[in-house]
Amino acid sequence: MAALIQKLTxxxxxxxxxxxxxxxxxxxxxxxxxxxxxxxxxxxLIFAFGLSFTNYDTATADFVGLNNYLEILRQPDTLDVIKxxxxxxxxxxxxxxxxxxxxxxxxxxxxxxxxxxxxVYYLPVLTSLVVAGIVWSALYDYRTGPINSIxxxxxxxxxxxLHDSSLALTSVVFVRVWxxxxxxxxxxxxxxxxxxTELYEAASIDGARAWEKFRYITFPMLMPxxxxxxxxxxxxxxxxxxxIFVMTKGGPAGATKTLIFLIWEQAFQYSNLGYASxxxxxxxxxxxxxxxxxxxxxxxxxxxxx
Amino acid sequence: xxxxxSSRFLSVQARKIAIYVLLIVVAIQLGLPFFYMVSTAFKxxxxxxxxxxxxxxxxxxxxxFITAFNSAPFGRYILNTIFVAVVITLTTLFxxxxxxxxxxRISFPGREVLFVMLILAMSLPGEVTLIPRFxxxxxxxxxxxxxxxxxxGIGLIDSYGGLILPNLMRIYGVFLLRQFFRTLPxxxxxxxxxxxxxxxxxxxRVMMPLxxxxxxxxxxxxxxxxxxxxxxxxxxxxDSNKFVVQLGLSVFxxxxxVDWGPLMAASTIISLPAIFIFIFGQKYIVKxxxxxxxxx
Numbered sequence: 001m002a003a004l005i006q007k008l009t010x011x012x013x014x015x016x017x018x019x020x021x022x023x024x025x026x027x028x029x030x031x032x033x034x035x036x037x038x039x040x041x042x043x044x045l046i047f048a049f050g051l052s053f054t055n056y057d058t059a060t061a062d063f064v065g066l067n068n069y070l071e072i073l074r075q076p077d078t079l080d081v082i083k084x085x086x087x088x089x090x091x092x093x094x095x096x097x098x099x100x101x102x103x104x105x106x107x108x109x110x111x112x113x114x115x116x117x118x119x120v121y122y123l124p125v126l127t128s129l130v131v132a133g134i135v136w137s138a139l140y141d142y143r144t145g146p147i148n149s150i151x152x153x154x155x156x157x158x159x160x161x162l163h164d165s166s167l168a169l170t171s172v173v174f175v176r177v178w179x180x181x182x183x184x185x186x187x188x189x190x191x192x193x194x195x196x197t198e199l200y201e202a203a204s205i206d207g208a209r210a211w212e213k214f215r216y217i218t219f220p221m222l223m224p225x226x227x228x229x230x231x232x233x234x235x236x237x238x239x240x241x242x243x244i245f246v247m248t249k250g251g252p253a254g255a256t257k258t259l260i261f262l263i264w265e266q267a268f269q270y271s272n273l274g275y276a277s278x279x280x281x282x283x284x285x286x287x288x289x290x291x292x293x294x295x296x297x298x299x300x301x302x303x304x305x306x
Numbered sequence: 307x308x309x310x311x312s313s314r315f316l317s318v319q320a321r322k323i324a325i326y327v328l329l330i331v332v333a334i335q336l337g338l339p340f341f342y343m344v345s346t347a348f349k350x351x352x353x354x355x356x357x358x359x360x361x362x363x364x365x366x367x368x369x370x371f372i373t374a375f376n377s378a379p380f381g382r383y384i385l386n387t388i389f390v391a392v393v394i395t396l397t398t399l400f401x402x403x404x405x406x407x408x409x410x411r412i413s414f415p416g417r418e419v420l421f422v423m424l425i426l427a428m429s430l431p432g433e434v435t436l437i438p439r440f441x442x443x444x445x446x447x448x449x450x451x452x453x454x455x456x457x458x459g460i461g462l463i464d465s466y467g468g469l470i471l472p473n474l475m476r477i478y479g480v481f482l483l484r485q486f487f488r489t490l491p492x493x494x495x496x497x498x499x500x501x502x503x504x505x506x507x508x509x510x511r512v513m514m515p516l517x518x519x520x521x522x523x524x525x526x527x528x529x530x531x532x533x534x535x536x537x538x539x540x541x542x543x544x545d546s547n548k549f550v551v552q553l554g555l556s557v558f559x560x561x562x563x564v565d566w567g568p569l570m571a572a573s574t575i576i577s578l579p580a581i582f583i584f585i586f587g588q589k590y591i592v593k594x595x596x597x598x599x600x601x602x
Binding site for chain 2 (some may be wrong): 041126
């Protein structure tokens with residue numbers, strides 16, 4: 001028995017040390033990333049949660065319980081901001097998804113020069129939000145902007161766009177749509193090209209029309225891509241800030257004030273850091289709701305059979 | 307019969323032409339803002355403000371570029387941005403590769419739990435933690451006149467460190483590279499181990515060279531995302547000497563509200579790097595989008 005143990009031990013010990021040694025290297029490799037995540041993600045998250053129950057304004061920091069959250073619900077202005085954010089998100093997602101799917105189908109053709117068109121459609125993605133905001137402000141300019149002069153050419157009166165409180169929000173949505181469709185077009189295109197051509201060939205033999213092929217092959221097969229784009233687009237719709245900051249500063253009369261803009265304004269213009277932290281947690285709840293929707297419904301609605 | 311064939315041929319041709327017309331119409335619509343930016347940059351003042359729409363400048367006026375660069379130090383902003391973006395890209399590649407390699411190829415106790423934590427951290431919108439990150443930067447120990455407890459000074463505010471440290475890596479990069487490392491075969495690693503390579507040697511000399519494509523993709527996305535970064539510099543910087551391009555441009559816009567010529571000139575210049583990177587890195591960008599839906 002003792003001889004047996006002696007015979008087995010060296011080899012076993014060597015294997016254990018290799019494994020422990022590798023595990024040790026595993027920890028060493030992830031330590032920098034983990035420190036980064038703890039310092040700049042986890043700690044701030046806990047910190048923000050704590051702050052949201054205080055009236056911290058860089059001078060005082062008293063515990064105020066749920067007051068910030070109650071204040072948010074009580075303020076009609078804040079509810080308007082949440083309404084703006086949701087409206088912005090809905091308009092953006094609807095337009096963005098419809099247009100990018102249309103573009104993907106359009107550029108999914110074997111035609112000469114199609115890569116040129118794909119590149120042109122992708123160009124807006126390359127502009128920054130600040131550049132997009134400034135360029136579109138020039139396009140919307142009442143007197144010198146080309147949008148009004150094109151409208152005038154067709155006999156339509158000039159509009160105030162960003163200065164008209166009923167048009168401003170949708171005008172900003174257009175900027176995001178313009179900047180975003182090229183990217184989602186590429187994601188949809190990858191999805192379209194992953195659909196096996198045999199399906200279409202079989203459908204053709206059965207005499208299916210183009211619409212039927214779309215309805216019964218493309219649409220269901222594209223469901224995972226569509227769902228993915230939907231989730232990403234809804235999350236990013238809540239994060240709109242740059243173009244609002246550049247184009248309207250939340251105006252006119254708060255018509256384009258969205259959640260992140262309000263958070264920034266409350267925190268860095270008025271120093272209401274506690275109140276702004278509570279707003280940030282409202283944002284987290286909205287985004288979290290989408291993420292949970294994603295987890296719960298992803299298997300029910302989405303066809304992953306491919 | 308012959309008639310039928312030729313009409314079928316015609317309808318195929320007609321369909322092709324219709325698609326080209328549609329492609330061109332869409333290209334004009336999506337390309338118009340871009341075209342207007344570049345053409346206005348080269349217009350004269352009179353052409354911009356005449357009241358009639360001038361689509362093409364009569365000649366390539368460079369005045370707008372000169373005015374823009376004379377009224378704001380865009381050269382300085384560009385150098386600042388390149389410095390910050392290059393440092394962040396390098397640290398991102400190194401840190402994400404190390405962590406991605408460990409999560410993808412080394413088994414250690416607690417790996418799955420830590421990876422779930424990483425995914426959660428990745429999904430958290432940065433804006434939620436904007437305020438505490440600002441406070442952490444301001445109270446960063448031993449920076450900007452702060453003592454060891456982070457009191458007394460301005461911390462990382464108005465410093466390159468304040469731009470770099472909170473963006474030292476992108477969490478999605480760990481995820482992206484982990485997915486990539488998992489696809490590599492074990493044989494290479496085993497062979498290197500038999501040859502007596504250390505664990506770090508295997509990572510650095512065997513795995514890193516194999517991941518060139520994935521690293522270039524992540525590098526392109528990190529650099530361009532950093533070039534476009536706006537909200538964090540806005541929060542952390544007051545000193546215009548440290549401004550990065552997007553912040554500099556937005557301040558320039560607020561000071562020259564409807565002076566469209568110089569504004570379009572500056573916007574054109576600031577858009578150039580992203581376009582160059584796209585032209586040279588198209589292969590990697592398309593691959594990145596197709597495989598992960600990664601957004602820069």
